[in-house]
Amino acid sequence: MKKIFRKYTSVIITAAICLILVINAFFTAGSIILQQRKTFYSKINQIINTLENRALESDNINRTLGNEYLTRAKAAAYVIEKDPSVVDSVEELQYLADLLSVDELHIIDSDGILTASSVPKYIGLDFHDDEQTSPFLTILDGDKDAYFIQDSIPNAAEDKIMKYVGVARQDEKGIVQVGLSPLRIAESTGNATYDEIFNSFPTDIGETFFVLDASSGELLGCSHGLSAHTSEDSVPFEKAEQASRGSFIKNDQHSWRYLLSQRYNDIYICASIPVRILIQNLALNVLFNFICLIVIEIIILLLLNYLLEKKVLRGIHQILADLSQITIGNLDTQVAVGGNPEFEELSAKINTMVSSISHTADRITKIIEISQIPLAAFEYQKESNYLFVTSGTKKLLHLTDSQAERLFLDPTLFYQYIQQILKHPAEDEPDVYPVDNDHFIRIHLSSESSGYLGVITDATENIKRKRKMFFENTHDPLTNLYRYQYFKKLIQKQLTNMLPGRLCSCVMLDLDSFKSINDTYGHDTGDLYLKHFAKIMQMLPAQHCIVARRSGDEFCFFTYGHTSLDALRECVNSFWALLSEHPLSLPDKEQKIIGVSGGLAWTSHSDMDLDLLLNYADKALYNAKEQHKGTLMEYH
Structure with a gap:
């Protein structure tokens, strides 16, 4: 009857699990697709917000950038007015340029000739000779507040793209000009590529974000970099235009991907993930549910089995209850569970062990009370194969937690450890042994046929005092x-x-x-x-x-x-x-x-x-x- 009950119960529960898994897989698949769509929508909107914020920040910075560089040029003119000797040294001009965070610093005299510069090879340049430099000559005809801000164009000396700002000298007729490279301007304006924006957003396994030009379909940026963009990541442009609500597409490699796109100004921001990743997520979800259901099945079978074996389990619970009382210190508890020979034998063994532990605890307690000094004690009884140690043993022996756990669980190993200490007594000190260079203990060990008993006391202060007195005397x-x-x-x-x-x-x-x-x-x-x-x-x-x-x-x-x-x-x-x-x-x-x-x-x-x-x-x-x-x- 017991076997038949277990057999049919297992079959019924297993069939129910299979049905639940099929239904769960169907609803989970829809849930995964919906969750992925929400995730893509959220991340694309974050990217759009970032682009808008970056554009707003860039506009604000560009509006103030000219005034900022003008301020730096005026600061240079002020320094030169206070200390005209600065223009006599290339090193001083370069130092001033570094302080002002500009790349070049030039001094132009009243004739339009560059007479001093942080770039020595530019000295002697005539500002009348080039379209890039000639606009700055208008400063010479203006008042002390005259200035000119030029956009980034190739300079007259090397055709190097630079942005220059010039102001009138305050101490004499002339021009003070500062130059900035496109790299420094880019750092100031905070320009960022699509790749850098993508890198600021975390992506899950398999997810790819990319930007397409809305008119040409050209790839403008990718979450793992344009150089790392593979044909497997690519999707037809016409498919991207139609994936505003999400769709499954086949790319050039004939592999399926789930794609979601959203137009923003003149670009498409797209997000895709291989279908195999979604299938893997579905499989993991189904597997997790399967494991949970199997665990539930096992639990149910165990509970049903408990009903059949309640007499046995009732006896076990009684033993566990008695052992709990013993664990919290009620050593007078007697385990008495009948019903079968196994329980009776187990009860007798437990009572013997508790009696031995109680006897050991009483003896150690008496020793500690008699000594009236900080000490530790230990005892081992072969009959119960149990090692009893007081709480101070680990501290006096200077054991680590791992050493104490290993020694206290193995009475033979602990005895060998004590014997090893006893082989190396301290010089001229009976029963005193060093545990390290700075600590000493006194051990009294008594070995019997039934086990061994030992007492450990701290002798460190006594030894140090003796050694100090000996040193002072000698x-x-x-x-x-x-x-x-x-x-x-x-x-x-x-x-x-x-x-x-x-x-x-x-x-x-x-x-x-x-x-x-x-x-x-x-x-x-x-x-x-x-x-x-x-x-x-x-x-x-x-x-x-x-x-x-x-x-x-x-x-x-x-x-x-x-x-x-x-x-x-x-x-x-x-x-x-x-x-x-x-x-x-x-x-x-x-x-x-x-x-x-x-x-x-x-x-x-x-x-x-x-x-x-x-x-x-x-x-x-x-x-x-x-x-x-x-x-x-x-x-x-």
Whole structure:
């Protein structure tokens, strides 16, 4: 019975869908043609409005254009009146022409000779010799307000189409003339072709707009350009005349197009679109309706099927309702749906999972309450295969959203990630691990056969505080070099671990004449002097040198890892070379090379007494100060 019901229901609904599609296709075809006609009417009217607006704007501009250029010529005459020296320089005239936005600027004397110009090759032109220039001579016979505006014609010098405007000079008898090219005039009047007007209107796929001369049928413009106009776009002129209400025509390529035309003055504005585009739109519309009807059919079948399977669906709805309560936090909800073994087994599995989650949540909550500090916790139970993490886990581990989503959904992957962090503990900090260069966490992880449990706390501020205290205790506050006591610890470690056949040395340094620097320039300059010297010390190769400030103007450094005495001496002597390469600018602008005396003591024995080595270096420094100040002496 169930199969027969489904079969006949499907047949009836499918037949109804086919009938609906046929009726829909018929009415949709008419609707598409009507909509296309309205679209063409609207866009053609927009084009006509644009043409009318452009014509009106052009008329207005042309009426004011002569006066505008006359104003520019008078402005040039005014500048020349105020500064007659402008006419003596072609560059000044060209600069003035650029300021006035004109292409040429000419000065004609009282005899009608062009004596100065922004175009040097025109100089010497006699205005009496040509019909183009002679009308301007009337200005010489007029008063100070005389002027002449000439239409665009070929000029006398090069037969180049130009528009000239001339006015009388105010400072002496003569003419000031400006010239403008047709391109600048076109820019001023805003002339536009049909193609440019078409480009300002959006066209749909396949649409073509074009303009035909009403008398000759000549193509004057096209929406995708005259050069791109193809024979497929072309339509017979006589057809265009008859398409004022829209019609289907066959062009020279025997392809059908829908055409609509409208006459405007002495042109026809036409719009066309291939019939295949309309058919495609019809097909897409029918296809969309078909898909919608199929979806509706499926929905109807599902609803009918629901009526047959209501006992099953009723049980599912009950389970979903219980799960909704669990989702919003009611973990005490018990799922109990009977009726068949599958529902009973599913209910039991869900109850087991909820019980495990509730147990995990209780344990994590207790841990967080006990800690009383910002922390995150996580737990995984193999039985339910569920990973529980608190909201702060992502933040403390500095995970991105995508990383957190990937790790929290895979308990094994998350455990591997934690283990990877645990492989790299922070130096001298138990249970502390870096998550990046600036953040540290403390992880306590407990793994059991049933899963694992972990707690994460933020140790960043504690580590930064310790490191800051350590830095302040081991570094000189003025120069940021090591303090002498910590310096001795470091070099003792290097000395003890020195490999056989290697050499190391200690160099004691004392700045020469440092007291005179303080007395002459003050203690601020003295501090700057010490800082500059410390920076030069830090330029020594870090892989071989440890630098420190001993006290006052006394410094020292230790070199190690050398394979020969020559290499050791070269490393030490390089420091005096660095001093000469980096002089210090004193307040009186003097460039001073810092002078320093040094004492060197070296050894190749790892069991060498450190204090004795330092004492030897001090003795060598004392000899340098007494005998050869500003040099390095070696202890023998």
